[in-house]
Structure formats: C-alpha cells, structure tokens
Amino acid sequence: MSDQINFSCPIPLSGYDKITLAHGGGGSFSYKLLHELIFKYLNSEPLAMEHDGAVMDINGVKLAFTTDSYVIDPVFFPGGNIGELAVYGTVNDIACCGAKPLFLSLSLIIEEGLPVEQLETIIASVKKAADRTGVVVVTGDTKVVGHGKGDKIFINTSGIGVVHANANISPRRAEPGDAVLLSGTIADHGIAIMASRSGLEFRTSILSDSAPLNDMIELLLSAIPDVHVLRDPTRGGLASTLNEIARSSNTGMHIDENLIPVKEEVKSVCEILGLDPLYIANEGKLVVIVPGNVAGKALDILRSHPLGRQASIIGTVTSDHPGMVRMKTSIGTNRIVDMISGEQLPRIC
Amino acid sequence: MSDQINFSCPIPLSGYDKITLAHGGGGSFSYKLLHELIFKYLNSEPLAMEHDGAVMDINGVKLAFTTDSYVIDPVFFPGGNIGELAVYGTVNDIACCGAKPLFLSLSLIIEEGLPVEQLETIIASVKKAADRTGVVVVTGDTKVVGHGKGDKIFINTSGIGVVHANANISPRRAEPGDAVLLSGTIADHGIAIMASRSGLEFRTSILSDSAPLNDMIELLLSAIPDVHVLRDPTRGGLASTLNEIARSSNTGMHIDENLIPVKEEVKSVCEILGLDPLYIANEGKLVVIVPGNVAGKALDILRSHPLGRQASIIGTVTSDHPGMVRMKTSIGTNRIVDMISGEQLPRIC
Numbered sequence: 001m002s003d004q005i006n007f008s009c010p011i012p013l014s015g016y017d018k019i020t021l022a023h024g025g026g027g028s029f030s031y032k033l034l035h036e037l038i039f040k041y042l043n044s045e046p047l048a049m050e051h052d053g054a055v056m057d058i059n060g061v062k063l064a065f066t067t068d069s070y071v072i073d074p075v076f077f078p079g080g081n082i083g084e085l086a087v088y089g090t091v092n093d094i095a096c097c098g099a100k101p102l103f104l105s106l107s108l109i110i111e112e113g114l115p116v117e118q119l120e121t122i123i124a125s126v127k128k129a130a131d132r133t134g135v136v137v138v139t140g141d142t143k144v145v146g147h148g149k150g151d152k153i154f155i156n157t158s159g160i161g162v163v164h165a166n167a168n169i170s171p172r173r174a175e176p177g178d179a180v181l182l183s184g185t186i187a188d189h190g191i192a193i194m195a196s197r198s199g200l201e202f203r204t205s206i207l208s209d210s211a212p213l214n215d216m217i218e219l220l221l222s223a224i225p226d227v228h229v230l231r232d233p234t235r236g237g238l239a240s241t242l243n244e245i246a247r248s249s250n251t252g253m254h255i256d257e258n259l260i261p262v263k264e265e266v267k268s269v270c271e272i273l274g275l276d277p278l279y280i281a282n283e284g285k286l287v288v289i290v291p292g293n294v295a296g297k298a299l300d301i302l303r304s305h306p307l308g309r310q311a312s313i314i315g316t317v318t319s320d321h322p323g324m325v326r327m328k329t330s331i332g333t334n335r336i337v338d339m340i341s342g343e344q345l346p347r348i349c
Numbered sequence: 350m351s352d353q354i355n356f357s358c359p360i361p362l363s364g365y366d367k368i369t370l371a372h373g374g375g376g377s378f379s380y381k382l383l384h385e386l387i388f389k390y391l392n393s394e395p396l397a398m399e400h401d402g403a404v405m406d407i408n409g410v411k412l413a414f415t416t417d418s419y420v421i422d423p424v425f426f427p428g429g430n431i432g433e434l435a436v437y438g439t440v441n442d443i444a445c446c447g448a449k450p451l452f453l454s455l456s457l458i459i460e461e462g463l464p465v466e467q468l469e470t471i472i473a474s475v476k477k478a479a480d481r482t483g484v485v486v487v488t489g490d491t492k493v494v495g496h497g498k499g500d501k502i503f504i505n506t507s508g509i510g511v512v513h514a515n516a517n518i519s520p521r522r523a524e525p526g527d528a529v530l531l532s533g534t535i536a537d538h539g540i541a542i543m544a545s546r547s548g549l550e551f552r553t554s555i556l557s558d559s560a561p562l563n564d565m566i567e568l569l570l571s572a573i574p575d576v577h578v579l580r581d582p583t584r585g586g587l588a589s590t591l592n593e594i595a596r597s598s599n600t601g602m603h604i605d606e607n608l609i610p611v612k613e614e615v616k617s618v619c620e621i622l623g624l625d626p627l628y629i630a631n632e633g634k635l636v637v638i639v640p641g642n643v644a645g646k647a648l649d650i651l652r653s654h655p656l657g658r659q660a661s662i663i664g665t666v667t668s669d670h671p672g673m674v675r676m677k678t679s680i681g682t683n684r685i686v687d688m689i690s691g692e693q694l695p696r697i698c
Contacts, residue, residue, distance in 0.1 A: 019463045024493025033491065037469055041476040042455070046487040054487035056452060058511060059410045067454035067507055071492045071499075103405060105416035105507050106391070109458070114368045120386055127390040138395040138403035142382065143420045144373025145696060149500040150420075158416055158454050158507035162407060347494060 022342030026235025027279075029342055031244075050248055051171055052093040052231065055163055062163040064099035066090055069156040073347040075122070078192045079207030082155055083125030085283060088212045089234070089349060090157040091133045095214040096230040096286075098167030098221060101133060103160045107141040111150035122153065133212040135159065164218070166225045173228035174249035176319035179295030183216065183286040183302050184209070184310040185261040186238050190280035191269050194345050206265055211284030216305040220288065223301055229289035232282065234349055236340055239278040241287055242325045243339040253325040255315030255337070279340045281348040289317065371691030375584025376628075378691055380593075399597055400520060401442035401580065404512055411512040413448035415439055418505040422696040424471070427541045428556030431504055432474030434632060437561045438583070438698060439506040440482045444563035445579040445635075447516030447570060450482060452509045456490040460499035471502065482561040484508065513567070515574045522577035523598035525668035528644030532565065532635040532651050533558070533659040534610040535587050539629035540618050543694050555614055560633030565654040569637065572650055578638035581631065583698055585689055588627040590636055591674045592688040602674040604664030604686070627676075628689045630697040638666065 022029040039048065046054030053066030068090050075082040087104065094101040106126060110119065130137055188209040195204045213232060221227060229249075233241035238260070242253050262270075262277050270277050284307060290298045295313055302308030315327075325337040371378040388397065395403030402415030417439050424431040436453065443450040455475060459468065479486055537558040544553045562581060570576060578598075582590035587609070591602050611619075611626050619626050633656060639647045644662055651657030664676075674686040 017465050019459050019461060019465060019468060019493055021461050021493050021495060024459070024491060030491065037465070038472055038489070038491070041472045042479075042486045042489070044485045044487050046485075047489065054452070054454075056487060058412070058451070058509070061408045061410045063407070063509075065452060065454060065509060066488055067456045067505065068490045069456040069458050069492050069505055071458055071494050073498075102407070103403070103414060105403075105414060107416045107418040107505050107507075109418050109420055109503055110368050110373070112368060112370050116366050116368060116386070119368060123387055123390045130391075136393045136395075137391045138393050138405060139415055140387070140391070140396065141417045142373060142379065142387070143418050143696075144368055144370050145420050145500060145503075146370060148497060149422075150503075151494060151498040154458055154494075154499075154503070156416065156418055156456050156505035156507075158456075158505075160407070160412075160414060160509065347492075 021346045025340065025342045025346065026240055027340030027342055031339065049170060050244065052096045055097055064094050064097035064161040064163055066093040067156065067158040068093060069154060070349060071154045071347050072349055073151060074196055075152050077196045077208055080210040081122055081125050082153060083122035084129035085210050085349065086155040086157045087126055087129035087133065088210055089283065090159040091135060092213045092232045094159045094161035095217040096232055097161065097163065098169035098230065099161030099163045100218065101135045101159055101161040101214050103138045104130065104135050105139045105158045106137050107156040108143065109150055109154040110142065110144045111152050112144055112147045114152055133214055164221045167221050169227060169230050171229055171231065171245045171248035174245050174251050174289045174317045175228065176251055176317055177292045178228055178289045178317040179292050179313050180253060180255060180315040180317065181288040181295065181298055181302060182260060182312055182314045183308040185263050186282055186285060187262060187266050187270065187277035187280035189283040190345060190348050191266050193348055204265055204269060209282055209284035211307055213284065213286050213307065216286065216302065216307050219305060220298060220301050224290060224294050224298055227288065227290050231287045233285055233287055234281050234283060237279040237281055239325065239337045240339050246325055247323045250322045252318040252321035253315060254318050255325065256328045257330045259312050259314045261310045261312055278337060283349065370695045373695065374689065374691045375589055376689035376691055380688065398519060399593065401445045404446055413443050413446035413510040413512055415442040416505065416507040417442060418503060419698060420503045420696050421698055422500060423545055424501050426545045426557055429559040430471055430474050431502060432471035433478035434559050434698065435504040435506045436475055436478035436482065437559055438632065439508040440484060441562045441581045443508045443510035444566040445581055446510065446512065447518035447579065448510030448512045449567065450484045450508055450510040450563050452487045453479065453484050454488045454507045455486050456505040457492065458499055458503040459491065459493045460501050461493055461496045463501055482563055513570045516570050518576060518579050520578055520580065520594045520597035523594050523600050523638050523666045524577065525600055525666055526641045527577055527638045527666040528641050528662050529602060529604060529664040529666065530637040530644065530647055530651060531609060531661055531663045532657040534612050535631055535634060536611060536615050536619065536626035536629035538632040539694060539697050540615050542697055553614055553618060558631055558633035560656055562633065562635050562656065565635065565651065565656050568654060569647060569650050573639060573643050573647055576637065576639050580636045582634055582636055583630050583632060586628040586630055588674065588686045589688050595674055596672045599671045601667040601670035602664060603667050604674065605677045606679045608661050608663045610659045610661055624693055627686060628693055632698065
C-alpha cells in the first residue's frame with residue numbers, strides 16, 4: 001500500500017500509510033482517521049461527543065468552543081469569499097452547540113505573493129460578516145509561507161459562545177419518534193464551488209448558500225426548549241451528517257427524497273456530472289431534530305425566518321436499523337444512504 | 350512595485366502590493382501589515398491591545414482567549430516537533446495574559462502524502478504536551494490539501510484560560526522605573542531550527558527551548574500581584590518583543606547586553622552566520638516587567654523554577670526615548686535596538 005497515492009483513484013484503500021485527500025472529505029475516511037488515530041491519543045469527553053464544538057462549564061458559565069480551518073479553493077467564489085465563510089462557518093458551529101456566538105479568533109496562513117488587495121477584500125468581508133452576526137474578533141495571528149508551500153490563504157477561526165439557558169444539544173440525543181427537519185435546499189455551496197473551480201467547462205448561476213444560522217437557531221431555542229440535535233451539514237453533505245447523528249445516537253433515520261428541497265439547476269448539474277446532492281457540502285443549512293410532537297411548531301419557526309423559507313420535515317428517527325440512514329427514493333424504492341468514502345470535490349470549505 | 354517579490358531581496362520595500370515572507374516575520378513588516386490593513390477593519394479593544402491574547406469578561410468570569418497557527422519547517426526539529434510546539438506556544442500565550450490555561454482546540458491542515466506514522470507521532474506529542482501543562486484538547490478540525498498546496502502539516506491551536514484573581518497584565522502597563530527580567534538564554538529555538546533546515550552545512554548540539562511557561566508564571570503571579578507585563582519573545586526575538594512593549598506603553602527601555610544570557614554555542618553560530626541573537630525566536634523564554642522594588646523577589650522566583658535558573662534582570666523601563674529600546678553593548682557603547690524589518694529565517698514557529 002505504500003505508494004497508493006501514486007494511483008489517481010480518488011477513493012483510496014482503507015489500509016493506508018499516507019494521508020490522502022479523502023481523509024479530509026468528511027466521510028468514512030475522515031471518520032476512520034479520527035477514530036483510529038486522533039481519538040487514540042486525544043480522548044476528552046467533549047471531543048468524544050463528536051459535536052460541532054465543545055461545551056464546557058467554566059466557573060458556572062456554560063461555554064461553547066469551536067474551531068475550523070478554511071482551505072477553500074477558490075478563495076473567491078460565487079456568493080462569497082473565504083473571509084465571510086470563515087466567520088459564518090464558525091458562528092454556525094457555535095450556534096449548533098445551542099450557544100450564542102460572542103468572540104472569534106482569526107488566524108491567517110498566507111502564501112507569499114498574495115495580492116494585498118485580495119487580502120484587504122477578505123479582511124473587509126470578515127468584518128462585515130462579524131458585524132452581521134454580532135461577534136467580535138478579539139485575537140489573531142498572521143503567518144506567511146513561501147510560494148508553493150500554501151495556497152493563497154488558509155484561515156482558521158475559533159469561537160466562543162454562551163450556551164442558551166436550558167439548551168442541551170447533542171448528536172447523541174436523537175430519539176426514536178423524533179422528527180428530522182432541514183432548513184432549505186441542499187448542495188448549493190458545493191455546486192457553486194465546483195462550477196467556479198478552474199478547469200471545469202460549465203458555468204451556472206448557482207450561488208453558495210454561505211450564511212449565518214445563529215439568528216434562526218436563537219428563534220428556535222427560545223420557542224422550543226427541548227431541541228435535541230442541531231447540525232449544519234457541511235463537508236460530506238446531508239448524508240454524512242445524518243449518518244454521524246445515527247451512529248452517535250445509535251438510532252436509525254428514515255428520510256424521504258421527495259421531501260428534500262434541491263434547486264432545479266443544482267439537480268441538473270448533479271445529473272450531468274453524476275453527483276449525488278446528498279453528499280455535497282452546504283454552508284447555510286440546518287438540520288434540526290426535535291420530538292415529533294413539536295415538529296410542526298419547529299417547521300413554522302424555521303419558515304418564518306428568511307433563511308428557512310423552504311424548510312421541510314424530511315423524515316423521522318427510528319429504533320430499527322440503528323446507525324443507518326434509509327431513504328424512500330423519488331421513484332418509491334428504499335435505499336441505504338451510506339456515509340461517503342472520500343469526497344466528491346476536495347477543499348470545499 | 351508590482352513585481353517586487355521577483356527580486357530575491359529578503360527585506361522587501363515598504364510600499365508593497367503583494368504579501369512577502371517578511372510580513373510574517375514578526376518585525377516591522379508584520380507591524381505595518383497589522384496596523385495599516387488588519388486593524389483598519391478589525392478594531393476591537395482586545396485586538397488593539399496587541400497582547401498575546403484577548404481578555405474578556407463573560408458573565409463575570411474573566412477569560413483569556415488566544416490563537417496561533419504553527420507553520421514551522423521542519424516539523425521535527427532538535428528538541429521537539431510541531432505537535433508539542435503548538436501546545437506550548439498557545440499555553441504560553443494564555444499564561445502571558447495572566448491566565449491559567451484550561452482548554453485547547455486543535456486544527457490540522459495536512460498536505461496530502463504526509464506519512465500516517467509522522468501524524469501519529471505529532472498527535473502523541475500533542476497529548477503528552479497537553480498532559481504536562483494540564484490543558485485538555487476539547488475540539489478540533491482536520492483538513493487535507495493537495496500535494497504542493499501546503500507543507501506537510503500546519504497546526505492551529507486556540508486556547509481558553511481563566512485569568513488569575515487580581516492579575517492585570519498588559520503591554521501598556523510598563524512604567525518608568527520598572528525592571529525588565531528575562532527567564533534564560535535567548536535564540537536557542539531559532540538556531541536549532543536553522544541548523545536543522547535542509548541545505549545548511551553545519552550541525553550543532555543546540556536544542557530548541559520549546560517549553561511551557563504556565564507553571565513558572567503561576568508561581569510569579571501568586572507571589573507578586575502587581576506584575577505589569579508578561580511576554581514570550583517568539584518571532585522577531587527579544588528585540589521585537591521589547592520594541593512592541595515600548596511602543597504600546599509609550600516608554601523607553603534600556604537594557605544591558607552583558608546581562609542577556611546567550612549560550613556559547615549559540616553565540617558562535619550567530620557570529621559565523623552574521624546573525625544577532627536579539628532577533629532570533631525563542632519558544633520557552635519569558636520577559637517579565639515588574640515595579641523596580643519587587644525585581645529582586647521576581648528574580649528569585651524565576652530562578653527557583655527549572656525553566657528560569659538562568660534568569661536575569663536585563664534592564665529598566667525609562668521615561669526618556671519613549672517607544673525605543675536602547676542597549677549598552679558588551680564593549681560599553683550604546684546603540685538603538687530597532688524592530689527587525691523582516692525575519693532572519695522564515696517559518697520559525
């Protein structure tokens with residue numbers, strides 16, 4: 001296996017001795033890397049939760065703490081750039097812990113030669129996105145690496161938020177009988193990036209859905225104290241997110257393809273390229289799992305928010321098939337929706 | 350100026366339109382980038398403090414929050430590796446805010462092809478360093494970029510700590526009459542990296558001084574409540590750190606070269622290569638500024654700790670020459686010690 005990465009197969013074998021792009025794809029290779037290597041050494045309780053962030057009690061204050069490095073290519077894409085993505089992505093992770101985002105750190109790894117003008121545009125977007133979401137960048141770091149040792153700019157943002165009173169959000173809390181809600185159309189971000197990646201021969205009008213979810217989540221948590229799970233389905237798409245929740249909570253998921261909103265243009269691009277929108281990254285969508293009896297109320301709240309107008313109840317949590325996601329397809333058959341192995345497109349966020 | 354980076358001069362001109370390695374060096378180019386671009390948009394009070402991290406009050410709890418990306422080359426070096434460096438570096442930044450480090454995030458940007466064995470060694474070092482310093486890694490992220498789009502591995506750690514009761518540490522608090530203390534020999538880290546960088550034709554027995562300072566700082570803060578400034582002189586070395594403090598506090602610094610400990614072997618390497626140890630990075634040294642009347646007590650405390658055995662009082666804070674650092678040289682003359690322009694060696698941390 002020692003020279004497996006010399007093959008051009010995008011989905012490498014499972015016994016590996018070198019890191020491959022698939023290990024960063026958010027699918028089963030990422031899962032293996034985490035479980036077989038990282039968690040072997042780093043095994044704190046918050047890490048083992050495999051949530052979007054950690055929740056800790058510090059002197060009686062319940063804080064959420066998250067981190068994410070953004071290595072997206074290209075850094076400017078239809079509907080946004082890496083600066084706002086780095087703010088919204090981390091704000092969303094904090095919010096998905098049931099917390100109100102307050103403070104961000106900003107750490108830049110810049111490749112030598114980046115035009116100062118581009119850096120300025122990115123920093124201006126960071127500021128605008130921070131203002132929009134009500135967070136403050138309080139600390140930072142800047143590193144520069146030589147030409148060919150990075151790729152324009154990588155940004156890490158870490159964030160701190162205060163957990164809402166009574167919120168108890170965890171992927172382990174999905175229970176049979178719960179409803180699974182989705183806030184809107186899937187795959188917009190991934191397809192927008194794919195279409196703007198140099199070398200591809202098509203152009204679309206699809207924009208990334210990159211947006212902050214904290215406001216919509218706050219609405220939800222104030223009205224429904226017993227929200228079980230919140231998650232933004234980024235890398236690996238909706239399918240990987242639901243699989244992770246199913247594994248963490250040891251429940252099954254049953255979803256209905258006809259109830260999952262996908263834009264017509266996104267559907268067409270997926271068909272042309274042979275891609276499955278279920279596995280494609282989103283940057284402004286929310287998965288919500290709540291007890292079945294408040295599903296309607298949760299749906300109304302999502303739909304009342306500009307970012308949730310196309311929200312839908314897409315399925316239920318079941319006790320059968322624990323750890324698996326089943327889907328009734330648009331033609332009426334049933335299929336297993338597995339975790340993706342690698343990633344259809346690397347460096348999507 | 351548009352093609353300035355095509356010249357091989359390591360210290361670029363000041364009117365620039367592309368980012369150069371010097372902008373990441375921690376010297377005057379980094380300072381300009383921060384003040385002329387980043388702070389133009391991001392101007393929160395904690396950022397403007399230009400401390401090693403931010404101190405914020407959250408519901409009555411005083412927290413320190415810091416971030417650092419480590420892009421060191423090579424990732425394994427004499428005396429350590431990027432894993433422990435990423436833990437100690439951020440632990441030190443939290444401690445230099447006068448806080449007890451508690452929680453870390455760990456975000457990896459891995460270049461495709463990194464041997465899994467090397468990754469495992471690095472993660473094991475993260476764990477060992479976290480255990481040694483009493484911090485817990487609670488949240489993380491892993492990204493993979495294609496071959497030639499990164500350099501083996503970059504690590505971001507962000508950290509949270511609780512500020513010690515009564516501690517009020519800030520680079521603005523240096524006052525005329527204060528004493529400037531240094532915890533030990535300078536330039537060990539930078540010279541160790543330089544000697545291990547491929548392409549250089551010498552080998553030494555010099556090890557990086559990479560070490561956690563939180564324990565020594567805790568001793569200091571419990572015995573001396575009125576510590577004014579704490580700083581670990583990393584990128585840009587002791588000279589840049591003292592210049593930053595002088596500018597932030599609008600005071601002068603007067604130091605004595607004869608009182609600054611430098612290992613004989615480090616001195617020799619610096620002489621051969623024409624380098625000034627004052628500008629070379631450290632990763633386990635501490636600058637302490639305290640009122641003159643407790644300088645002796647502070648020195649005793651530093652010397653009582655294994656990492657401070659060679660501590661020394663190296664100078665005083667003055668009211669004359671505000672914003673400048675003057676040094677009495679080993680031959681008895683006086684000179685201005687300016688902030689470095691670029692960096693003698695890029696990617697030192």
